[in-house]
Amino acid sequence: MRALTSSGRVAVGALAVAAAVGLAGLPAAMAADAVNVDLANAASAASANPNLLTYASGLLTVTGGPVTLKGTAPAGTTVDIAANAEVTLDGATIAATDTAAALKVDTGKSATIIVAGASTLTGSAKEPGLGVPQGATAALSGTALLTATASGQAPAVGGDGNAASIGSADPTGVDNASCGTLDVQKGAQLDATATGYGAAIGGGAYGAGCTVQIAANAVVTATAASGAGIGGGAGLDGLITGYNQWSPGGNGGQVTINGGTVTATSSESAAIGGGRTGENTGAGDDQRNTPGASGSLAIKGGSVKLKDGDPSSVKGAHAGNAATPDGVVAVRPIAAPGVKSVTVDGADWGISANHPSDTSLHLYVTNANHTVVVTTADGPVTYDVQSSTRPPLPVTAATPSSSPSTTPASPSASPTTKPATPTTKPATPTTKPATPTTKPATPTTKPATPTTKPATPTTKPATPTTKPTTPTTKPTTPACGQTVTANPTALPQPGATITETIPVPPMITVTVTSAPKTVPVSVKKLASHRPAIKGTAKAGHTVKAKTYQSKWTQGSKLTVKWYVKAKKVSSASKLKLRRGYKGKRVIV
Numbered sequence: 032m033r034a035l036t037s038s039g040r041v042a043v044g045a046l047a048v049a050a051a052v053g054l055a056g057l058p059a060a061m062a063a064d065a066v067n068v069d070l071a072n073a074a075s076a077a078s079a080n081p082n083l084l085t086y087a088s089g090l091l092t093v094t095g096g097p098v099t100l101k102g103t104a105p106a107g108t109t110v111d112i113a114a115n116a117e118v119t120l121d122g123a124t125i126a127a128t129d130t131a132a133a134l135k136v137d138t139g140k141s142a143t144i145i146v147a148g149a150s151t152l153t154g155s156a157k158e159p160g161l162g163v164p165q166g167a168t169a170a171l172s173g174t175a176l177l178t179a180t181a182s183g184q185a186p187a188v189g190g191d192g193n194a195a196s197i198g199s200a201d202p203t204g205v206d207n208a209s210c211g212t213l214d215v216q217k218g219a220q221l222d223a224t225a226t227g228y229g230a231a232i233g234g235g236a237y238g239a240g241c242t243v244q245i246a247a248n249a250v251v252t253a254t255a256a257s258g259a260g261i262g263g264g265a266g267l268d269g270l271i272t273g274y275n276q277w278s279p280g281g282n283g284g285q286v287t288i289n290g291g292t293v294t295a296t297s298s299e300s301a302a303i304g305g306g307r308t309g310e311n312t313g314a315g316d317d318q319r320n321t322p323g324a325s326g327s328l329a330i331k332g333g334s335v336k337l338k339d340g341d342p343s344s345v346k347g348a349h350a351g352n353a354a355t356p357d358g359v360v361a362v363r364p365i366a367a368p369g370v371k372s373v374t375v376d377g378a379d380w381g382i383s384a385n386h387p388s389d390t391s392l393h394l395y396v397t398n399a400n401h402t403v404v405v406t407t408a409d410g411p412v413t414y415d416v417q418s419s420t421r422p423p424l425p426v427t428a429a430t431p432s433s434s435p436s437t438t439p440a441s442p443s444a445s446p447t448t449k450p451a452t453p454t455t456k457p458a459t460p461t462t463k464p465a466t467p468t469t470k471p472a473t474p475t476t477k478p479a480t481p482t483t484k485p486a487t488p489t490t491k492p493a494t495p496t497t498k499p500t501t502p503t504t505k506p507t508t509p510a511c512g513q514t515v516t517a518n519p520t521a522l523p524q525p526g527a528t529i530t531e532t533i534p535v536p537p538m539i540t541v542t543v544t545s546a547p548k549t550v551p552v553s554v555k556k557l558a559s560h561r562p563a564i565k566g567t568a569k570a571g572h573t574v575k576a577k578t579y580q581s582k583w584t585q586g587s588k589l590t591v592k593w594y595v596k597a598k599k600v601s602s603a604s605k606l607k608l609r610r611g612y613k614g615k616r617v618i619v
Contacts, residue, residue, distance in 0.1 A: 065097040070104035070123060090131060093118060099147075100125075110134045112142045120177065122148035127155040127181075132162030132191070136169045138211075146173035146219065156183025156227065157192045163241065164190050167211040176220040184236035186229035186264060187253075188213065188221070194237040196267060196278050196309070208238030208264060210284060215291070217246040217381075223253050228265045230258035230306065231295075233284055237306075238264045240284025240326055247290030247332065247381025260295030260302045260339075261286055262353070263323035266309030278309025283326025283353050290332035290381020294389075302337035303328050304353040328353035330395040332381045334373070337393075360398045362416055364391035369408045375401055557584045562591075562619050570610045576619040594618040 066083055068076040068091075077086035083095040089107040096116030103124040104110070109131040112118055118134075125133040133152040136142045144161075152160035160179030163169045171177065184192030189210035196202040210233045215221060223231040231253035233240035240262035245251055257265035263281025283304040295302040305323025367373075368390035373380040375396055382392065392405065401416040560582035566574030576591045583589065593601040596615045600606070608617070 065099045065117075065119060067099045067101060070100055070102045070108065070110075070125065073104065073108055089128075101148075112136045112140060115141050117143045117145065119145040119147050119173075120150035123150040124153075125151075126153040127158040127160065127185075129155050129157045132158045133160050133179075135159075135162030135164075136167040136211075138164050138166040141168040141170070143170045143172065144177075146171070146175045146177045149176045150178070152177070152179045154179065154181030154185050154187060156181075157185055159185050159187060159189055159191065159229070159235070160223075161188040162191065163188060163211045163213055165206055165209045165211050168214065169212070170214040170216060171219045171221060172216040174218050174220065176222060179221070179223045181225050181227070181229055183227040184208075184229055184264070184267070185225070185227070186210070186231065186233055186235050186238070186258065187223035187225045188232045189230060189241055190233075190235045190238040190264075192227075192229055192235035192264075194235060194264075196237070196269075201277055202237040202266075202279070205237050205239070205281075208235040209281070210234055210238065210241035212242045213244070215243070215245045215249045215251055217290075218248045219246075220250045221252070223251075225255045225258055228257045228267060228306075229255070230260065230262055230264050230281070230300075231255040231297075232261045233259055234262070234264035234281040234306065236264045236267050237279065237281050239282040239323070240286075240305075242284055243286045245286075245288045245291050245293055245333070247379065248383045249291035249293075250384050251291060252294045252387055253296070254294075255297045255300065257299045258297065258306045259283065259300040259304055259323075260297045260337075262301055262304045262326055263306035265300055265306040268310040279321050280306035280308050280323035282306075282324040283328075285327045286353065287329045288331065288333050288335055290379075292334050292382060292384045292386055294336045294386045296338045297340050299340040301325065301353065302339040304339075307340070325353040330359060332375075332379075334380075334382050334386065334392045335395060336386050336389065359395050362394040362396060362403075364393055365403070365405060365414060366390060367392050367405045367407055367412075370405060371408070372406045374404045377402075557587065559583055559587075564617070564619055568608065568617075570608050570613055573605050573607045574617075575605045591619065 066076070066080050068084070070091075073084075073091040074086045077084035077091060083093065083098055085092045085094060090109055090111055091104075092111045092113050093116050094114050096114065096118060098116065099119040099121055100110065100123040101121050104126070106126065107128060108125070109127060110118075110125060110133070111131070112135065120134075127133040133154060134144075154160040159181050161169065161177075179187040181187045181192070184194070186192070190208040191204075192208065194202050194204035194208040210230075213232065221232075225231045228236040229238075230240060232243065232251075236258075240259065243261060253260040258281070259265075262283035266278035266280050269278065280300065283301065286303055300307045300323075304325040308322050368385065370382060370385055370390075370392065373382040373392065373394075375394070380394070386393070394403065396403075396416060403414040403416055405412050405414065560579040562579065563577045564574050565577050566572060568574065576593070578589050578591065580587075580589060591602060591604050592599055593603075593606045595612050595617055597618075606617070606619075
């Protein structure tokens with residue numbers, strides 16, 4: 032889109048305020064079409080769009096938006112967002128240098144980064160893949176995967192890796208090594224991996240973690256070696272022979288998980304929290320090292336899988352995971368391959384994807400009883416989460432493809448006490464109990480008369496020898512495995528299948544199928560009409576069969592068959608008369 036700037040020049044990619052050219056009626060700001068930038072020709076793109084882009088010495092700077100970055104940037108070319116702009120990554124590949132992040136949001140700026148096509152930001156030993164330093168904000172959206180990596184002292188996403196420690200002095204450059212604000216919006220996908228001292232998402236070496244928000248249905252995977260998965264970077268290891276060594280771990284950030292599938296892993300630090308201290312490999316007497324503070328973690332939804340380093344095997348002093356708020360506890364993992372959605376007490380938990388190589392859900396809920404409904408491709412399953420031990424106990428299963436078949440146990444002699452009535456209506460029995468030798472007590476209600484005779488039982492139930500005694504004790508709830516005698520007050524319709532469930536774990540399912548009922552069919556004469564042949568009876572002409580469909584009984588299905596001298600030649604509605612048919616009888 033083209034528009035006049037206040038100086039009268041033509042600008043490409045943005046709409047300017049129109050008052051300067053006498054169009055004061057237009058709004059002060061209007062949305063513009065995005066400018067597409069081929070990263071392989073970044074200099075040319077900047078030259079064509081000077082109001083949105085500049086380029087110098089391998090650095091493409093975004094000064095306005097919206098801008099869409101595509102393709103692979105040449106080695107040494109990086110991108111800096113120096114405005115509150117919208118930048119779309121559509122199949123973009125950018126690599127950092129030792130002095131610049133692959134893609135960085137400047138301090139004091141807020142950028143929206145939309146991932147429209149799978150993109151990769153590769154960091155270096157000193158700079159991150161996606162730079163979000165203190166004071167900067169990056170909002171990540173879109174539904175395609177963004178992959179960010181780094182090595183050395185840098186995080187994959189966050190601050191830089193340029194902090195240093197000298198003898199007994201505090202580490203320098205910690206502010207720049209620390210992370211700003213990262214907002215992972217609904218449905219966004221981020222895979223961050225740091226193989227050195229930096230966090231996967233957070234600080235570089237010594238640096239503090241980000242303020243992180245993760246929304247429903249987002250998928251975030253953060254994998255770190257020495258630093259935290261999400262949080263602070265680790266202190267550096269080194270040979271210090273002096274009196275003091277200052278190599279503290281970076282503090283954790285403020286992490287809020289509102290939903291999504293979050294996997295955070297660190298080999299030596301917290302999964303979400305602070306970074307470990309550096310290890311003095313020399314003869315220093317006083318390391319004066321402390322692990323990074325854990326920061327804060329609020330889990331309000333989603334599936335959150337945390338795996339931190341083993342404190343007994345890591346270098347330096349281990350930093351623990353950030354604690355969840357009081358009253359929030361983990362639930363034993365629930366198997367849910369191909370998960371589509373999860374609700375807790377009716378509220379959407381914002382989960383629509385599994386963890387990498389793990390089909391279980393890792394839920395956090397308040398320490399109370401909860402009803403969790405997990406929906407997969409097989410249908411919904413309801414779990415009762417107890418507040419005491421919190422095992423996920425299934426109470427209803429996904430609807431089976433066919434009714435289960437169970438064989439009822441043979442009834443024993445009449446009990447001296449009447450079992451408690453189940454909470455759901457018992458299934459109608461498939462077998463007729465044997466007639467007792469003595470007359471049983473007259474029932475208070477008359478049972479329904481069955482329309483068909485029940486199937487003969489395979490085993491004959493025990494015949495009571497005495498009149499059933501009147502129950503003298505209060506009915507109790509039947510225990511698991513106890514035989515429950517059904518009350519035949521009403522039989523199902525012929526051919527029907529009824530499934531009754533008693534909600535006492537484990538699930539009890541009874542299936543009853545009544546005998547089929549024979550229905551007489553009356554015989555009537557079908558109305559019909561003799562078909563006719565329409566057309567000219569000459570070779571080379573085509574004749575048509577007229578069936579008089581309306582004269583036949585409604586619902587009749589007619590089939591046309593052509594015969595020439597008693598030989599079937601066609602089943603079509605029309606027939607072309609061939610020369611060979613001359614003198615022969617054609618029948619339809």
